[in-house]
Amino acid sequence: xxxxxxxxxxxxxxxxxxxxxxxxxxxAPICLSVYYGFTDYSGMGAANLIGFDxxxxxxxxxxxxxxxxxxxxxxxxxxxxxxxxxxxxAAVLDKLQGKAEGFFRCVYFIPNVISVAVIAYLWxxxxxxxxxxxxxxxxxxxxxGKVNFLSKEYAIxxxxxxxxxxGFGWGMLxxxxxxxxxxxxLYEAASIDGANKKTTFLRITLPLxxxxxxxxxxxxVISALKQMETVYLLTNGGPGNSTQFTANYLYQQxxxxxxxxxxxxxxxxxxxxxxxxxxGLNKIFAEKTV
Amino acid sequence: MEKKIKTKKQWTVGRVLLxxxxxxxxxxxxxxxxxxxxxxxxxxxxxxxxGLLVIPQKIQWGNYVKxxxxxxxxxxxxxxxxxxxxxxxxxxxxxxxxAFACKRMIWKMSGLVKTLLLLGMMxxxxxTLLPNYKIYNMLGLTDTIWALLIPYIAFSLPQALFLxxxxxxxxxxxxxxAAVMDGSGIYRIVFRMILPLMxxxxxxxxxxxxxxxxxxxxxxxTYLSSPTWKTLPFSVxxxxxxxxxxxxxxxxxxxxxxxxxxxVYILLNKHxxxxxxxxxxxx
Numbered sequence: 001x002x003x004x005x006x007x008x009x010x011x012x013x014x015x016x017x018x019x020x021x022x023x024x025x026x027x028a029p030i031c032l033s034v035y036y037g038f039t040d041y042s043g044m045g046a047a048n049l050i051g052f053d054x055x056x057x058x059x060x061x062x063x064x065x066x067x068x069x070x071x072x073x074x075x076x077x078x079x080x081x082x083x084x085x086x087x088x089x090a091a092v093l094d095k096l097q098g099k100a101e102g103f104f105r106c107v108y109f110i111p112n113v114i115s116v117a118v119i120a121y122l123w124x125x126x127x128x129x130x131x132x133x134x135x136x137x138x139x140x141x142x143x144x145g146k147v148n149f150l151s152k153e154y155a156i157x158x159x160x161x162x163x164x165x166x167g168f169g170w171g172m173l174x175x176x177x178x179x180x181x182x183x184x185x186l187y188e189a190a191s192i193d194g195a196n197k198k199t200t201f202l203r204i205t206l207p208l209x210x211x212x213x214x215x216x217x218x219x220x221v222i223s224a225l226k227q228m229e230t231v232y233l234l235t236n237g238g239p240g241n242s243t244q245f246t247a248n249y250l251y252q253q254x255x256x257x258x259x260x261x262x263x264x265x266x267x268x269x270x271x272x273x274x275x276x277x278x279x280g281l282n283k284i285f286a287e288k289t290v
Numbered sequence: 291m292e293k294k295i296k297t298k299k300q301w302t303v304g305r306v307l308l309x310x311x312x313x314x315x316x317x318x319x320x321x322x323x324x325x326x327x328x329x330x331x332x333x334x335x336x337x338x339x340x341g342l343l344v345i346p347q348k349i350q351w352g353n354y355v356k357x358x359x360x361x362x363x364x365x366x367x368x369x370x371x372x373x374x375x376x377x378x379x380x381x382x383x384x385x386x387x388x389a390f391a392c393k394r395m396i397w398k399m400s401g402l403v404k405t406l407l408l409l410g411m412m413x414x415x416x417x418t419l420l421p422n423y424k425i426y427n428m429l430g431l432t433d434t435i436w437a438l439l440i441p442y443i444a445f446s447l448p449q450a451l452f453l454x455x456x457x458x459x460x461x462x463x464x465x466x467x468a469a470v471m472d473g474s475g476i477y478r479i480v481f482r483m484i485l486p487l488m489x490x491x492x493x494x495x496x497x498x499x500x501x502x503x504x505x506x507x508x509x510x511x512t513y514l515s516s517p518t519w520k521t522l523p524f525s526v527x528x529x530x531x532x533x534x535x536x537x538x539x540x541x542x543x544x545x546x547x548x549x550x551x552x553x554v555y556i557l558l559n560k561h562x563x564x565x566x567x568x569x570x571x572x573x
Contacts, residue, residue, distance in 0.1 A: 006396040010476045014391035017384045018407055018447060025444030026410050029421035036421070089315055092308050106559050107316045110323065113551040115505035117523035118544045121530060122326055125537070131337040133325050139340060168319065170566075177567035197304070226414045229508050233527075247416035254420045255512075267417040278412045 030271065037265035042258045054265035064266065067246045068273075074160055074245075075224035079217055082164045083171055087213070090175035091205055105176065109169035116166075120233035123162045124150075152239045159243045163230055167223070171216055178212035179205060214285040221281060225274055246270050323548075330354070330541035337537055353542035360532065361525035361543045362517060367550065370504065370521040373435060377442040378499045382492055384443065385450035390480050392451075393458050394466070404455070410448035415441070419512050426513055437513035438521070442506070446499040453498070453569055457491035458484070497565035504551060522547050 037054055041047035058064055089108070093101055111119065126133040127149035135146055149158040182205065190200045228247035231237060237244040237252060250270060254263030329337055330353055332346040357363065391397075392404040422441060426432045431440075461484065469479050485492070507523035514520055529543045555562055 002396065004470060004476065005394065007476070008397070011391050011395050011397050014387040014395070014476075014480075015403055018388035018451070019403065021384065021440065021444045021447060022407055022410060025422070025440050026413055026418065029418040029425060030413070032421035032424060033417065036424075085315070089312065092312060095308075096312075102559070104312055104316055105563065106556065107320050109563070110552060110555065111319055113501065113504075113555045114323075114548045115507070115523045115526070115551070117505070117507050117526045118548045121526055121540070121544060122322060125329075125541070126322055126325070131339070131537075133322065133342065136340065136342055140342070165318070168315075173563065173566055226416065228416045232508065247414060251416065251419060260420065263420050267420060270414055270417045274414045274417075275412050 030268075033264045033267045033271075035264075036261050037268045039261040041261040043254065043260040044258075047261065050261075054262050055269070057262065058265055058269060063241045063244055063249060064246070066241060067244045067249050070156060070243065070245055071225045071227065073156065074163060074227060075221045077160045077164055078167070078171075078220035078224055082168055083175075083213075083216060083220065086168055086171040087175045087209070090172050090179055091201055093172075093176060094179045105173070108172050111166050112169045116229040117233060119162065119166055120230050123158075124234060127158055150235060150239070152242050155235055155239060155243045159231060159234060162234065163227065166230070171220070174216055175209065175212060178209050182208050218278070218281045218285065222274065222278060225277060246273075326541055326548075327545050330538065330545045332538055334536055334538040350538060353539045354546060356533075356539050357525070357529070357543035357546045361529055361546065362520075363525055363543075363546060365517065366520055366522045366525050366547075369519050373438050373442065373519070373521060374500055374503050376435075377439060377446065377503055378496045380439075380443050381446045381450045381499045382495055385447055385454045385495065386485060386488070386492075387480065388447075388451055389454035389458050390484065393455050394463075395476075404451070407451050408448050410445065411452070415445050416508060419509065422509075423512055432513050433515050433518065435519050438510055438519065441509050442503045446502055449498060449502075449569070450495045453491065453495050454488075457488055457494075461487055491568075493561065494565040494568045497562055498569040501562075501566070522550070 036047065038049055038051060039047040040050045040053070093104055096104070125131075129135060129146045129148050132149075134149060138147065148154070186204050186208075187200060190204055195203065226247060227245045228251070231243055231245050231248050232251070235243045237248050241249075246266065247270065250263045250266035252263075253266060254260045325343065328343045331349050331351075332344045333348075333350050336344045336346060388403075388407060392400045392407075418441070423432070426437050431437045465483065465487075466479055469483055474483070505523060507521065507527065510521050510524070511527065517524075525543055525547045526540075529540055533539045
């Protein structure tokens, strides 16, 4: 058995495809990014090594910091609005039982299976000043003016609403599964002790859901950092960079502003930030649970 | 029995409130989509209404005909199905093989290789858009199916590997020992014994991979230029330019491209929920 299980040739053949894909699609591009990050390459012509100039420029680039601030806003929106709501709805849904439970669960998740392309354009229409849904709703409530939801002042909030709306079902489903995994005996014991619904939720559901909440919060922060596709289609960072996100910014710098080298420098910093945040959050949560 | 009667009677304020919250959230989640379908059946002139929904004078099925033909719906759907199907298949095979090698086989580097492969989970996909474009361009892979297949596999692999190694733990080693006694080789054990045993795990990996990649368009729009391999989201993306003033047709193409995923989700709702739940909680 042991001989068979330590056959080097077999091992190599089993891991080779995985490693090859990793090297070719993840590691090689990162290395290339590091290289171009040190150049002034525009996308055409020659690439000259310019040392850390791109990185120095990046530190002074206010748009880059704005993009990070927007990610932070989004993460706060996820954590303070989407997740509490998702958790409460999940807890309520768990108590429903029967057909209604399945129905609501299904309805909440549907936006998640729809392509970002559709979602972004749909919301563009919802925000449309002329025939958009939101302005029509405002009319019903008696407001007569037209709100331009994608103007410089409001755009970032409009983007946040779309993202919070789109991801709601996903967060809800994960909390829902977590709650389903809680031993029902605990709830019985609580009701025998005379605990009401609120106490049960605060004293049993919430503490037991801690690991799930931690995973969900970590994922929320990271997805806020990585956000690109919705923003790319909805506002493309505009108007005037007010809804810029890091991934979108590096893409624009490389392919629109023809600063391919600079775009790659942003990419490298972006990867480092994502790694640090992931590791950092895991560390914080790991310490707390001990 | 007693409990059942009790809960049925309790139409208290709390219970009503509970239903109100659930229905409100459901309306917020689903109404934009109802609005989308409603407007897709109207004519563009009818959209400038004061109400929330319009009742079309005549249902404009023609919007959908235009969307279907001019949106290259069938071609893009076929591409999406083919590329995603292949990606799912390959992700399952590669992740199962790697998981088995890292978890069960005896070699020094197993831990290191596993960590390396899992590292991909932390890398933001969009940071690789620029260098990968360059690489694919150099190798002549842009505008081929590989330009999508390779990154789709690469970015689904870490999660799949993570799930597979978790699920593999649940399979008793004794089973393999018995198979070895019977003279099975490793490949036979992996593909003939482990794979059938992990059916539900494989389904989870398949669902997660499919959901991740089905709606992807950023890489597709960077690496592809001709319609040959373009995927479903392009029906929408290309249409907005082409029919920029005919809003109703744009609504139709959006409803049409969303339809396959929504229908499949409603049909397989239970399995997908279970799959996502298993995948997400473990991941």
